[in-house]
Amino acid sequence: MTEHAGEIVGKARRVIEAYAALGLKIATAESCTGGMIAAALTDIAGSSAVFERGFVTYSNEAKIAMIGVDPASLRADGAVSEAVARQMAEGALRAADADVTVSVTGIAGPAGGSAAKPVGLVHFACARGGVTRHLEKRFGDLGRSAIRGASVSVALDLLLEAVRDQPAC
Template identity: 70%
Template structure:
């Protein structure tokens, strides 16, 4: 097992354990990772107690149809943006039975980048019983596989961090 795969497995195991102990559930909304976060979580024994569902919303139409991302938001900001990542996480949480949802949308390359949105730009959001949180990463000149792997690690970390955030009152 590669170091990246081992790190993902360790993080996924930590998410499953922590959410099971907290009696909370998880959903994912993935674009550039294409279901890799859901796969990492469901690779862990006992994940059925925690993992509700995953949405692979690679196209803009899927983002709109499956998890309610606003077409106007996509038109104004593009799929790879903070606004869309937030709507993806909130939409996945609202469309599922999950307590917390994490989303990822980015440019994994090797093509598709621009000066404003280069390859390696990835936006994440996590929605749950706390205000939705956003994170932007610029992974730089990594390979497609490396960007996707790094994105899974960040998303799993955000799920762990969500348990440390106090709910809004």
């Protein structure tokens, strides 16, 4: 994540400032980033006014137990899918006292990819006010650290977009 470190700190600071100004709370639901989004946000002074909680749901079992992802979706679509990313964000919104949630699930590598779901494929979702936005990124096989860092950056962008002149994600 080092190549993205300065960019991530700046984005995380903007997220904390924007949400604090609006009195909104954030929760995260993370798989391939393993809590890196939560860490980026809580590295910023004043984050306690904004960051409600983070769910690190690395395993399918954690996705089901902690945030209510449907086991049938995991079987049918796989953990790295639009359906699961959406359910992660929506489940985190139900499970937390938050106004906006962001989720990330992907294949950071070096193993685990396939032709249909290559290393570098990451699905994101942002939920707010009954609206869930999905975003798919194909970063390519940049290496595990770079994929995870890029994913944190995109998740922070989604959180910023969720409050930038719009009522929902």
